[in-house]
Amino acid sequence: xxxxxxxxxxxxxxxxxxxxxxxxxxxxxxxxxxxxxxxxxxxxxxxxxxxxxxxxxxxxxxxxxxxxxxxxxxxxxxxxxxxxxxxxxxxxxxxxxxxxxxxxxxxxxxxxxxxxxxxxxxxxxxxxxxxxxxxxxxxxxxxxxxxxxxxxxxxxxxxxxxxxxxxxxxxxxxxxxxxxxxxxxxxxxxxxxxxxxxxxxxxxxxxxxxxxxxxxxxxxxxxxxxxxxxxxxxxxxxxxxxxxxxxxxxxxxxxxxxxxxxxxxxxxxxxxxxxxxxxxxxxxxxxxxxxxxxxxxxxxxx
Amino acid sequence: xxxxxxxxxxxxxxxxxxxxxxxxxxxxxxxxxxxxxxxxxxxxxxxxxxxxxxxxxxxxxxxxxxxxxxxxxxxxxxxxxxxxxxxxxxxxxxxxxxxxxxxxxxxxxxxxxxxxxxxxxxxxxxxxxxxxxxxxxxxxxxxxxxxxxxxxxxxxxxxxxxxxxxxxxxxxxxxxxxxxxxxxxxxxxxxxxxxxxx
Numbered sequence: 058x059x060x061x062x063x064x065x066x067x068x069x070x071x072x073x074x075x076x077x078x079x080x081x082x083x084x085x086x087x088x089x090x091x092x093x094x095x096x097x098x099x100x101x102x103x104x105x106x107x108x109x110x111x112x113x114x115x116x117x118x119x120x121x122x123x124x125x126x127x128x129x130x131x132x133x134x135x136x137x138x139x140x141x142x143x144x145x146x147x148x149x150x151x152x153x154x155x156x157x158x159x160x161x162x163x164x165x166x167x168x169x170x171x172x173x174x175x176x177x178x179x180x181x182x183x184x185x186x187x188x189x190x191x192x193x194x195x196x197x198x199x200x201x202x203x204x205x206x207x208x209x210x211x212x213x214x215x216x217x218x219x220x221x222x223x224x225x226x227x228x229x230x231x232x233x234x235x236x237x238x239x240x241x242x243x244x245x246x247x248x249x250x251x252x253x254x255x256x257x258x259x260x261x262x263x264x265x266x267x268x269x270x271x272x273x274x275x276x277x278x279x280x281x282x283x284x285x286x287x288x289x290x291x292x293x294x295x296x297x298x299x300x301x302x303x304x305x306x307x308x309x310x311x312x313x314x315x316x317x318x319x320x321x322x323x324x325x326x327x328x329x330x331x332x333x334x335x336x337x338x339x340x341x342x343x344x345x346x347x348x349x350x351x352x353x354x355x356x357x358x359x
Numbered sequence: 360x361x362x363x364x365x366x367x368x369x370x371x372x373x374x375x376x377x378x379x380x381x382x383x384x385x386x387x388x389x390x391x392x393x394x395x396x397x398x399x400x401x402x403x404x405x406x407x408x409x410x411x412x413x414x415x416x417x418x419x420x421x422x423x424x425x426x427x428x429x430x431x432x433x434x435x436x437x438x439x440x441x442x443x444x445x446x447x448x449x450x451x452x453x454x455x456x457x458x459x460x461x462x463x464x465x466x467x468x469x470x471x472x473x474x475x476x477x478x479x480x481x482x483x484x485x486x487x488x489x490x491x492x493x494x495x496x497x498x499x500x501x502x503x504x505x506x507x508x509x510x511x512x513x514x515x516x517x518x519x520x521x522x523x524x525x526x527x528x529x530x531x532x533x534x535x536x537x538x539x540x541x542x543x544x545x546x547x548x549x550x551x552x553x554x555x556x557x
Contacts (some may be wrong), residue, residue, distance in 0.1 A: 066392050070369065071369045071370065071373075072373075075418075076368060076369060076372065079372070079373075079374070079376075080413060080415050081417065083376050083380075083412070083413065084413055084418070084448075085471070086380060086526070087379065087380065087413075087475070088470075088471035088473075088527070089471070090380065090383045090495075090540065091383060091525075091527045091540035091541055091542065092470050092471060092525075092541070092542070093494050093542065095470060095471065095523060097471040098471075105461035120376075121373075121376070121377065121380065122373070123370070123373045123374060123377060124370065145377050179385075187533070204469075205466045205468060207468070208411060208466075208467035208468040208523075209467070240494055240542065242522070242523065243523075260497075262497075264380075264384045279383075279384045279385075279494040279542075280384055280385060280494075280495050280497075281494070281495060281496060281497045282494040282495065283494075333379050
């Protein structure tokens with residue numbers, strides 16, 4: 058395969074980044090996997106899209122991606138939003154990799170703020186786009202201080218914050234970016250995924266990599282690693298889910314988005330994971346072509 | 360004459376890295392490296408491929424592999440070679456590695472600065488007498504290592520209380536790679552200790 062100008066990659070190196078940058082990111086990734094939950098600084102490069110659009114995730118994906126990979130990109134669970142489409146197209150242009158929307162087909166899944174509903178396997182790697190890697194930043198703005206707190210595993214401040222939430226509101230008022238302890242040692246931000254997705258991180262068979270471009274940090278959760286959402290014995294962690302079922306596929310267990318349908322208060326709930334929803338609709342259509350109402354799942358989530 | 364490096368530095372580097380990433384993510388699983396290198400003795404193809412993939416001008420390398428290997432690394436990876444183990448980011452050991460307390464283990468605030476030891480052994484296979492547990496391992500992985508330096512596992516185990524500081528180890532033999540990141544707990548089944556002392 059040629060990497061010269063005029064090559065299939067539009068004059069860029071395979072997967073856009075130069076080899077020195079990839080090596081630097083790869084070294085950071087290996088250390089991140091070796092120290093689960095610890096934020097490893099890296100020299101994030103300027104990317105052809107702005108901060109906040111997944112520059113960290115893209116650099117991680119570019120450093121691991123090979124020609125035989127199949128890439129899925131989701132934005133809030135959807136494969137067809139601007140961010141997801143542009144990133145998938147970016148990698149098809151600069152690396153020639155095949156894109157997919159099917160969770161089960163993908164070898165690398167880059168995600169913004171969701172974990173797919175379909176359970177991931179050992180053959181897959183999940184790459185998170187992270188806006189703010191530091192879980193303590195609202196409590197302690199000085200990075201020098203948070204580094205020391207991580208070094209000493211001094212996370213009392215976060216417990217106090219959760220306690221104050223409970224004292225004030227009766228429950229923990231964090232619905233996304235809900236802090237987790239990784240491997241019993243590091244407090245970690247799961248990126249702004251809904252707390253609903255937190256339990257999926259626990260002992261996941263797939264490798265989970267996190268990239269924060271603006272904050273220049275990489276961290277990781279190896280497969281089968283303990284990931285616990287912070288809670289108290291008398292206030293156990295409870296993932297939140299809208300009380301309803303998907304208007305399209307009838308799922309009562311998937312994470313739902315609320316969609317406004319008119320300006321008179323009309324609304325409906327649909328699966329946030331578009332691939333999961335479509336596969337369920339297709340399955341329902343083939344199972345019972347005459348029926349118009351999809352069968353709801355039996356198991357519910359409180 | 361100097362032996363060649365990667366035929367395709369971009370794609371060979373990528374595939375070797377994925378093998379090392381997989382090995383590090385799932386300690387004890389043995390990965391096959393297919394980059395087809397013919398490095399100077401005493402380097403095995405896997406050892407050479409791992410160093411070419413990860414080392415460059417930014418990473419000082421300590422090597423015990425002799426002048427030909429050092430020259431090959433300097434030419435193809437462009438890495439500075441250092442004599443003091445404490446200043447190296449990567450340590451290449453084809454025999455007994457330097458005393459582990461001489462190696463940079465990082466600090467509590469920056470544990471990622473701990474060095475990586477690329478340890479070449481005689482052979483590697485899954486399902487051996489070493490029982491591995493920790494992050495990346497569902498229940499337990501078995502690993503068979505031939506040619507591990509005597510007392511090495513005990514010296515490594517002595518570093519565990521220092522976590523998150525620590526030393527990450529990439530084991531290479533022939534075209535095979537396995538890893539022992541600092542979080543992996545290794546216990547040897549007692550009756551087969553002769554195997555690990557190879």
